[in-house]
Amino acid sequence: MQRTITSPASGSWHYPDAGVRATRNTSGSKQIQKDAKAVRRSGNDFLTTVFKPIPISKFHPAYCEESYMYLYHSAQNYARLLGADFTLRSETIDIEAIYNALRLIMPKDQYLEIKERDNSLRFVIFNNHEENVLYYVPCNIIDQAEDTLKDIYISFFSIFQSSQGLLEYKENACFEYFKDELPEPESDETIDGDNDWLVLLDNYLNGEIGNTLGLLSQEPKYTNRELRKCIKAYKPQTEKESVILNLMHDGLKLFTKGCIMNFASSPVEGDDFYLDYYPVEMGRMMHVVYSTEDVVFENIFEWICNEANDQGYEFFSSGYIELNPKTRKPMKVNKYVELFLDWINKFCYELYNRRDSK
Numbered sequence: 429m430q431r432t433i434t435s436p437a438s439g440s441w442h443y444p445d446a447g448v449r450a451t452r453n454t455s456g457s458k459q460i461q462k463d464a465k466a467v468r469r470s471g472n473d474f475l476t477t478v479f480k481p482i483p484i485s486k487f488h489p490a491y492c493e494e495s496y497m498y499l500y501h502s503a504q505n506y507a508r509l510l511g512a513d514f515t516l517r518s519e520t521i522d523i524e525a526i527y528n529a530l531r532l533i534m535p536k537d538q539y540l541e542i543k544e545r546d547n548s549l550r551f552v553i554f555n556n557h558e559e560n561v562l563y564y565v566p567c568n569i570i571d572q573a574e575d576t577l578k579d580i581y582i583s584f585f586s587i588f589q590s591s592q593g594l595l596e597y598k599e600n601a602c603f604e605y606f607k608d609e610l611p612e613p614e615s616d617e618t619i620d621g622d623n624d625w626l627v628l629l630d631n632y633l634n635g636e637i638g639n640t641l642g643l644l645s646q647e648p649k650y651t652n653r654e655l656r657k658c659i660k661a662y663k664p665q666t667e668k669e670s671v672i673l674n675l676m677h678d679g680l681k682l683f684t685k686g687c688i689m690n691f692a693s694s695p696v697e698g699d700d701f702y703l704d705y706y707p708v709e710m711g712r713m714m715h716v717v718y719s720t721e722d723v724v725f726e727n728i729f730e731w732i733c734n735e736a737n738d739q740g741y742e743f744f745s746s747g748y749i750e751l752n753p754k755t756r757k758p759m760k761v762n763k764y765v766e767l768f769l770d771w772i773n774k775f776c777y778e779l780y781n782r783r784d785s786k
Contacts, residue, residue: 495549496521501753503530509758555747555761563714583648583655584676593689595711602728637718656680675775686764693745708741
């Protein structure tokens with residue numbers, strides 16, 4: 429499921445109240461699209477202060493003539509690689525002017541930032557696929573299937589999780605805090621059967637839901653190649669099965685070409701940023717989950733949203749380059765991120781928006 433990162437209520441990040449459902453929107457709804465547009469572009473600067481290009485100042489050692497000349501020659505060289513002219517007329521040492529001039533000749537789908545390191549400035553260019561979206565893909569269709577279809581589903585989600593470097597759902601740090609609410613295994617204390625939150629949480633950690641999630645960490649019955657053949661040979665009973673299986677087949681072919689977590693990038697900030705902020709890792713923003721319709725998921729969703737708004741978060745980047753006056757080639761963009769996100773968007777949509785029909 430695609431879930432837009434939403435802004436928290438006033439105040440700092442806090443531990444969500446156990447069992448309280450977070451406000452949510454239906455996947456693909458107009459409200460999510462509206463929220464997505466409301467959250468600004470990459471850089472996480474709605475969360476923290478971004479290092480923006482400003483005219484040279486004597487109050488910061490990085491804003492000096494040496495940095496200006498380094499940025500100027502880096503921009504001039506990169507403009508040449510792009511086949512463009514780089515002319516800049518300024519009577520003052522104006523770093524903002526260099527930034528604006530280079531930004532105008534860059535491809536529109538690429539981002540330009542200035543990075544500070546060891547009291548010097550560098551241009552950084554990256555291709556940003558941040559959409560302020562959490563990708564949580566449910567696997568509870570496993571428990572709705574039988575025999576061969578169930579084996580197919582288990583193998584697919586297992587291959588998906590392992591080949592793309594996804595963190596196991598129960599390894600999400602949130603579960604470590606949830607565990608404290610359950611009785612110690614060696615104690616005589618029992619769970620109150622009327623406490624729906626604790627019953628569900630125990631199911632995740634020690635029950636059938638936990639067992640299903642555990643299957644994804646085991647060696648799958650089929651290899652990627654074998655599973656694609658099995659899917660082609662299987663005769664779907666419904667239109668929904670057919671569409672989902674076809675998307676699984678497409679995903680399996682895609683997985684052989686790369687690993688999405690290899691493209692996770694941190695916010696482009698100076699070294700001092702990471703002394704105070706701990707951006708949410710991409711490994712906690714994309715999961716194979718059991719369901720997105722229970723309070724365990726809702727608490728984790730709220731937790732991640734609040735933490736992301738307070739601390740910042742990682743994003744997918746299909747290209748990254750730090751410029752210098754001798755850069756030899758323009759930034760090369762890897763198409764895998766775009767292809768993967770296009771696939772997972774379709775897969776999530778079909779899982780949540782397509783009715784079962786004959």
